Amino acid sequence: MTVADLIARDVRSGVFAPGTWLKQIDLESRYGYGRPDVRRALDYLTQKRLVQHVPNRGYHVFMPDSDQTAHILELRVILETAAVDSIVSYATPPAVERIRERARQFDDMILHGTILDQYEANLAFHRELLCLCPNPELLNLVTELRGRTSSALAGQWSTRARVEQSSREHHAMVDALAARDIPRLKDIIAQHIRQPQRK
Amino acid sequence: MTVADLIARDVRSGVFAPGTWLKQIDLESRYGYGRPDVRRALDYLTQKRLVQHVPNRGYHVFMPDSDQTAHILELRVILETAAVDSIVSYATPPAVERIRERARQFDDMILHGTILDQYEANLAFHRELLCLCPNPELLNLVTELRGRTSSALAGQWSTRARVEQSSREHHAMVDALAARDIPRLKDIIAQHIRQPQRK
DNA sequence: GTGCATCATATTGGTACCAATTTTGGAAAA
DNA sequence: TTTTCCAAAATTGGTACCAATATGATGCAC
Numbered sequence: 001m002t003v004a005d006l007i008a009r010d011v012r013s014g015v016f017a018p019g020t021w022l023k024q025i026d027l028e029s030r031y032g033y034g035r036p037d038v039r040r041a042l043d044y045l046t047q048k049r050l051v052q053h054v055p056n057r058g059y060h061v062f063m064p065d066s067d068q069t070a071h072i073l074e075l076r077v078i079l080e081t082a083a084v085d086s087i088v089s090y091a092t093p094p095a096v097e098r099i100r101e102r103a104r105q106f107d108d109m110i111l112h113g114t115i116l117d118q119y120e121a122n123l124a125f126h127r128e129l130l131c132l133c134p135n136p137e138l139l140n141l142v143t144e145l146r147g148r149t150s151s152a153l154a155g156q157w158s159t160r161a162r163v164e165q166s167s168r169e170h171h172a173m174v175d176a177l178a179a180r181d182i183p184r185l186k187d188i189i190a191q192h193i194r195q196p197q198r199k
Numbered sequence: 200m201t202v203a204d205l206i207a208r209d210v211r212s213g214v215f216a217p218g219t220w221l222k223q224i225d226l227e228s229r230y231g232y233g234r235p236d237v238r239r240a241l242d243y244l245t246q247k248r249l250v251q252h253v254p255n256r257g258y259h260v261f262m263p264d265s266d267q268t269a270h271i272l273e274l275r276v277i278l279e280t281a282a283v284d285s286i287v288s289y290a291t292p293p294a295v296e297r298i299r300e301r302a303r304q305f306d307d308m309i310l311h312g313t314i315l316d317q318y319e320a321n322l323a324f325h326r327e328l329l330c331l332c333p334n335p336e337l338l339n340l341v342t343e344l345r346g347r348t349s350s351a352l353a354g355q356w357s358t359r360a361r362v363e364q365s366s367r368e369h370h371a372m373v374d375a376l377a378a379r380d381i382p383r384l385k386d387i388i389a390q391h392i393r394q395p396q397r398k
Numbered sequence: 399g400t401g402c403a404t405c406a407t408a409t410t411g412g413t414a415c416c417a418a419t420t421t422t423g424g425a426a427a428a
Numbered sequence: 429t430t431t432t433c434c435a436a437a438a439t440t441g442g443t444a445c446c447a448a449t450a451t452g453a454t455g456c457a458c
Contacts, residue, residue, distance in 0.1 A: 023439070036412065039441085043239060047246055056419055056440065071336040075278070082277040137270040141340075222409070235442065238411090255410065255449050 003033050004041035008147070011050060011061055013116045018063040022051060049148045069149045076145050076193050081186040083133040088180050090132045096178050102128045103170040110163050118163060125170055129177075165195070202232050203240035207346070210249060210260055212315045217262040221250060248347045268348045275344050275392050280385040282332040287379050289331045295377050301327045302369040309362050317362060324369055328376075364394070 007027065010016055027038045042059045045051045051059045102125040109121040123146070130139045169192045176185040206226065209215055226237045241258045244250045250258045301324040308320040322345070329338045368391045375384040 025439075034412065035414095040242060043242060044246065047243065057421095058440065068336065071334045074334055075336055075340060078281040079274070079277060082281070135270045135273055137267065137274055141274060223411095224409075233442065234444095256451095257410065 002041065003027070003031055003037050004044045006031050007041055007045060008048075008050060009116070012119065013114075016061050018061045021058055021060045023058065048144070064149065072145055072149050073193055076142060077190045079138060079142055079145075080130070080189050080193065083130060083135070083138055084182055084186050084189065086134055087129065087132045088177065088182055088185070090134065091177055091180070095132055096174065099125065099128050099177065100171075100174045103167070103174055106170060107167050110167060122166065129173070166192070169195075201240065202226070202230055202236050203243045205230050206240055206244060207247075207249060208315070211318065212313075215260050217260050220257055220259045222257065247343070263348065271344055271348050272392055275341060276389045278337060278341055278344075279329070279388050279392065282329060282334070282337055283381055283385050283388065285333055286328065286331045287376065287381055287384065289333065290376055290379070294331055295373065298324070298327050298376065299370075299373045302366070302373055305369060306366050309366060321365065328372070365391070368394075 007016075007022070016022065022042065024035060024038050024042075027033075027041075028035055031038075042051060042053070046053045046059065050062055052062050053059050102121070106118070106121040106125055109117045113121070123143075126146075127139065127143070130142060133139065169188055173185060173188050173192070176188060206215075206221070215221065221241065223234060223237050223241075226232075226240075227234055230237075241250060241252070245252045245258065249261055251261045252258050301320070305317070305320040305324055308316045312320065322342075325345075326338065326342070329341060332338065368387055372384060372387050372391070375387060
């Protein structure tokens with residue numbers, strides 16, 4: 001696991017709050033890596049829009065602009081709904097069953113997992129769904145876009161009602177997929193993505 | 200202008216052919232920058248998928264996989280056609296005229312510019328078109344995606360017939376926009392993007 | 399003559415160090 | 429007591445150097 005992944009995980013899990021200054025010496029002592037590795041990781045995360053770089057000041061955790069995240073969520077709506085057509089056409093019964101299994105695993109994590117486990121399980125569900133699309137670059141791109149908005153993760157799944165709503169939507173998506181109901185699946189996905197945006 | 204931009208320009212203009220090994224000492228003498236700057240730039244371009252990194256071997260210009268570029272072009276079709284609806288609704292007459300002016304500037308570059316000038320003029324046209332979309336992140340994303348496929352630039356606009364075809368499509372796009380013909384504009388854009396893929 | 403092992407060379411990648419800039423704490427003056 | 433200025437400490441960012449690894453050539457054995 002690279003330094004960038006470690007930092008990203010700590011940002012997502014809330015160890016480093018948005019706006020926190022990430023001092024290089026702290027990071028290298030915390031993770032046990034050298035200065036160049038830390039700087040590479042910070043540059044990497046800067047390009048991924050997870051941290052921001054101020055010359056001669058340092059790097060701090062990116063504070064998500066609310067309408068910027070809204071715009072990124074709209075991009076995800078565009079891409080993930082556009083993928084639905086091919087997803088449905090490639091949805092064999094065993095594939096549908098695999099996705100349903102992922103939805104169940106997400107439910108498990110709601111009961112027995114940390115917020116990070118829930119995040120990972122949610123990611124796995126959507127990955128399983130999108131990898132039916134014959135365009136692997138789409139999965140890559142959506143994963144990247146997801147990474148840009150998830151620093152507001154603490155606020156998204158704050159309430160129990162919220163994660164249970166997500167779970168229900170996952171199952172509704174599987175059902176729509178099994179029924180090959182393209183418009184309904186698109187609707188659910190669009191709602192599912194836009195939902196965390198509500199305040 | 201950063202080192203990464205300089206390298207990227209030289210890659211696009213064909214100074215560094217696909218597959219070429221980019222030796223750090225050569226780069227730092229060529230551009231007059233230090234080793235760390237060169238490495239930062241190479242890491243940056245690696246994440247941008249313009250170069251590839253092989254541990255303990257170095258960095259070489261990315262060789263575009265043909266179906267990978269096809270997949271990325273499909274993503275651009277999805278995003279740029281999705282943007283058409285809002286583009287048309289925000290297309291005031293002066294905005295349309297600005298875009299038409301960009302199309303004319305592209306024509307000028309066909310006659311009097313280098314291939315890099317043509318590339319820039321083409322970029323400016325599409326930027327002018329997409330910045331009508333109220334989602335600025337869409338323009339960013341499309342620009343990034345465009346950067347991933349343009350290393351095959353030499354092959355795309357190799358023939359004069361090809362660039363003149365592009366020019367005609369630009370003007371057709373402006374006409375469709377002025378007529379507020381959404382489906383036609385989407386069709387032209389989709390064809391325009393997919394075209395360079397032909398062999 | 400050909401294939402393989404070994405060695406020299408060149409390039410990468412990491413480490414230690416130093417300069418430049420910013421911030422913070424304190425002291426002095428209003 | 430508050431504000432301003434100065435100095436010291438800390439952090440960033442760049443430079444030079446050195447070790448590790450891969451490559452290519454040369455020599456040797458078969």
